[in-house]
Amino acid sequence: MLNGPLLVTQRLILRPPAAEDFEAVVGFYSEPETMEHLGGVKPRSEVWRAWCCMAGSWHINGFGMFSLIERATGRWIGRAGPWRPADWPVDEVGWGVARDFAGKGYAREAAVAAIDYAFDVLGWDAVHHVIAPKNAASIKLAERLGSRLEGPTRMPAPFGDKEVQSWGQTREEWRTRKN
Numbered sequence: 001m002l003n004g005p006l007l008v009t010q011r012l013i014l015r016p017p018a019a020e021d022f023e024a025v026v027g028f029y030s031e032p033e034t035m036e037h038l039g040g041v042k043p044r045s046e047v048w049r050a051w052c053c054m055a056g057s058w059h060i061n062g063f064g065m066f067s068l069i070e071r072a073t074g075r076w077i078g079r080a081g082p083w084r085p086a087d088w089p090v091d092e093v094g095w096g097v098a099r100d101f102a103g104k105g106y107a108r109e110a111a112v113a114a115i116d117y118a119f120d121v122l123g124w125d126a127v128h129h130v131i132a133p134k135n136a137a138s139i140k141l142a143e144r145l146g147s148r149l150e151g152p153t154r155m156p157a158p159f160g161d162k163e164v165q166s167w168g169q170t171r172e173e174w175r176t177r178k179n
Helices: 019-029 044-060 106-120 136-144 171-178
Strands: 012-015 066-070 076-083 092-097 126-131 148-153 164-170
Touching: 012 076, 012 106, 019 044, 019 076, 066 106, 076 106, 092 106, 106 126, 106 136, 106 171, 126 136, 136 164, 164 171
Parallel strands: 092 126
Antiparallel strands: 012 066, 066 076, 076 092, 126 164, 148 164
């Protein structure tokens, strides 16, 4: 069941989360390197709750993180998309790619599609990325996307003790840079 849009890029299909993604998601959440800046490794039961939260965002908000499916293989490789849970500090477009797919441009490809979606479909005026200051790979990607450091921000509980920064840009900046 597809409960939202289907976006297709050169190498990816972006679609809302589905039940068949769950085992790959469990693997994603069990990777210490991947989860270092995403809240840490989680047990299966907690992954289920987090995954249902992302899937539920589509029903509650009408948008949420997309599952990233590699077109060539049909494998779930990560998640990316617009994200705004209750008390979140900014309208975010976030990303996370499984370790085996990191460093291959998938996060950038997905982020570009998700930012376009946030501006063109959701009508957002700006997008932000909440990034830990030590997450060099995500900072580099935010910079490549044209986002700039806006400064420290504070996450809601239970993440309130995590040091994070907001990176972002306006719709006009995005469109000017893309053209």
